[in-house]
Amino acid sequence: MNERKFRGDWIVLPLLGIVAVVVLWAISSMTWAPSLPTPWKTWQVSQPYLMKPFEKRGELDQGILRFTWYSLILVAKGYTIALLIGTPLGFVLGMSKMFAKTFDPIIQILRPVSPLAWLPLGLVLFQKSEPAAIFTIALCSMWPTVLNTAVGVRAIPQDYLNVARVLNLSRMKTLLKILLPATLPYMFTGFRLSLGIAWLVIVAAEMLTGSPGVGGFLWQEYNSLIYEHIILCILTIGVIGFILDRLMGVVERRLQVAKA
Amino acid sequence: MNHPEKYLEIWKLQKAYPSPSGPPAVIVGDFTLNVAEGEFVSVIGHSGCGKSTVLSMIAGLNDPTGGGIVLAGREVKEAGPDRGVVFQAPCLLPWMTALQNVTLGVEQVAPHKSRAEQRGVAAHYLDLVGLGDSLDVHPNQLSGGMRQRVGIARAFALSPKMLLLDEPFGMLDSLTRMELQQVLLDLWATDRKTALMVTHDVDEALFLSDRIVMMTNGPAARIGDILEVPFARPRDRHDVFEHPEYDRLRQRLISFLEDHAQHPQADDESVDDPRNIPSREPGDRESFSSRRTFSVTPKSHDAA
Numbered sequence: 273m274n275e276r277k278f279r280g281d282w283i284v285l286p287l288l289g290i291v292a293v294v295v296l297w298a299i300s301s302m303t304w305a306p307s308l309p310t311p312w313k314t315w316q317v318s319q320p321y322l323m324k325p326f327e328k329r330g331e332l333d334q335g336i337l338r339f340t341w342y343s344l345i346l347v348a349k350g351y352t353i354a355l356l357i358g359t360p361l362g363f364v365l366g367m368s369k370m371f372a373k374t375f376d377p378i379i380q381i382l383r384p385v386s387p388l389a390w391l392p393l394g395l396v397l398f399q400k401s402e403p404a405a406i407f408t409i410a411l412c413s414m415w416p417t418v419l420n421t422a423v424g425v426r427a428i429p430q431d432y433l434n435v436a437r438v439l440n441l442s443r444m445k446t447l448l449k450i451l452l453p454a455t456l457p458y459m460f461t462g463f464r465l466s467l468g469i470a471w472l473v474i475v476a477a478e479m480l481t482g483s484p485g486v487g488g489f490l491w492q493e494y495n496s497l498i499y500e501h502i503i504l505c506i507l508t509i510g511v512i513g514f515i516l517d518r519l520m521g522v523v524e525r526r527l528q529v530a531k532a
Numbered sequence: 533m534n535h536p537e538k539y540l541e542i543w544k545l546q547k548a549y550p551s552p553s554g555p556p557a558v559i560v561g562d563f564t565l566n567v568a569e570g571e572f573v574s575v576i577g578h579s580g581c582g583k584s585t586v587l588s589m590i591a592g593l594n595d596p597t598g599g600g601i602v603l604a605g606r607e608v609k610e611a612g613p614d615r616g617v618v619f620q621a622p623c624l625l626p627w628m629t630a631l632q633n634v635t636l637g638v639e640q641v642a643p644h645k646s647r648a649e650q651r652g653v654a655a656h657y658l659d660l661v662g663l664g665d666s667l668d669v670h671p672n673q674l675s676g677g678m679r680q681r682v683g684i685a686r687a688f689a690l691s692p693k694m695l696l697l698d699e700p701f702g703m704l705d706s707l708t709r710m711e712l713q714q715v716l717l718d719l720w721a722t723d724r725k726t727a728l729m730v731t732h733d734v735d736e737a738l739f740l741s742d743r744i745v746m747m748t749n750g751p752a753a754r755i756g757d758i759l760e761v762p763f764a765r766p767r768d769r770h771d772v773f774e775h776p777e778y779d780r781l782r783q784r785l786i787s788f789l790e791d792h793a794q795h796p797q798a799d800d801e802s803v804d805d806p807r808n809i810p811s812r813e814p815g816d817r818e819s820f821s822s823r824r825t826f827s828v829t830p831k832s833h834d835a836a
Contacts, residue, residue: 431623434593437611439640439690449636453627 317500343485350409362421401481416465424458464520539569546598561752574737577747616687677708697729
């Protein structure tokens with residue numbers, strides 16, 4: 273592949289891609305999918321939610337970023353729990369072969385279970401929708417952190433461990449000065465993937481529980497037949513997810529440099 | 533010390549690995565050696581003969597299956613900072629600066645000193661190896677030779693009872709290697725720490741050592757012969773090479789290695805040396821300037 277580069281290609285090309293998809297969307301809504309709102313209509317109907325993103329007109333009628341903020345808070349709670357449980361679990365899994373043998377099968381069985389399956393269990397356990405949603409987010413987003421941390425611990429070069437032994441470092445010092453920094457890049461890859469899943473889960477959780485947030489808003493507008501807002505929500509969810517991933521990516525890259 | 537001649541006492545050291553079929557694979561069999569205080573001893577032998585295994589047993593990183601090691605009157609049972617180890621790969625922690633890497637060791641041997649004093653000791657040794665200007669540099673910004681300088685500084689900064697050097701210059705190009713041999717010799721000359729170095733470079737062994745221990749090939753490698761190196765200290769590379777005895781001693785080492793050049797058993801090689809250095813290249817000896825650079829294995833060149 274020997275494509276020519278030009279100045280500003282980093283912004284022009286992505287914009288072209290977006291325009292192409294919008295055109296396809298417009299054509300679709302005018303031809304084979306008449307119930308799909310056109311881009312222009314979507315913009316018009318979404319305007320009050322976009323232009324006053326933090327306004328609260330009523331419990332079910334709030335600016336889009338206000339809804340997003342509710343969702344982010346919920347994600348943050350579940351995600352924090354996922355990291356607090358997942359990181360130490362990954363460490364133990366990586367350090368002890370016996371522990372890994374014991375728990376690996378059950379982890380592999382629980383890992384692919386959909387959030388839609390966990391949520392009812394959460395509701396049974398906690399009776400209320402918010403703790404159920406947090407439970408679901410934590411349980412679903414934990415696994416990448418667990419597995420990547422375990423891989424990171426197993427990948428620590430013997431050389432580093434030899435240094436720890438030769439210098440007779442205490443267990444605590446070995447953990448803080450060697451194991452943790454050596455595993456950090458892997459851990460952070462896990463953190464990034466976990467955040468992606470947590471954000472994915474929030475929509476499903478809010479739809480099922482009806483809690484206020486960008487996913488709950490989406491479901492409510494579907495029921496109110498305001499399809500333009502469905503598209504608004506989809507785009508908002510996508511953009512926020514993209515920003516979150518990029519932010520984590522920046523930190524991750526800094527750690528990768530430190531690793532080399 | 534009661535027995536200055538037996539500062540380090542290695543008695544019938546043995547290492548065997550259990551093998552799934554048949555008797556255990558004996559890598560090192562009956563390695564007995566006494567090293568005097570302040571002596572610099574090299575162990576030379578073919579790749580995979582078990583010399584690095586001996587060194588890692590003295591370092592406490594590998595448990596012997598027979599025999600014992602006594603250092604300064606105390607039996608060696610586990611690894612510890614009373615032995616300063618210089619590994620073949622410098623083994624620096626990449627998330628720490630040169631200074632932090634060395635300080636980590638100083639903290640262990642001088643826990644009562646203040647942070648500033650510990651850092652001062654580390655900086656002093658980095659200065660001695662010529663890295664006084666690179667204290668705050670991370671290892672990935674240092675060349676291979678400079679990294680090994682940090683490794684040497686880390687070992688010396690521990691003020692250990694003895695030094696253990698595991699082919700410390702094996703991964704460097706020959707120019708850097710000579711430079712670092714000088715650095716090591718100068719540093720060693722200041723307090724004459726007892727030192728044991730594993731190498732496969734004949735000239736390196738002659739330049740640095742008081743005695744050279746030649747190891748036979750495995751399985752069950754043992755000491756084949758010991759060579760006394762008579763050159764006066766402090767040594768100068770040029771004087772050593774021009775010494776009338778030099779060629780004779782060198783020839784003796786090479787003859788020994790050639791007599792033991794038959795291939796060690798295949799499984800033995802893989803067990804002993806994880807780095808798996810390719811075995812001896814016969815053409816190397818006849819090449820240009822072979823007299824100065826002859827070594828048993830071809831040199832790997834450092835990229836930096």
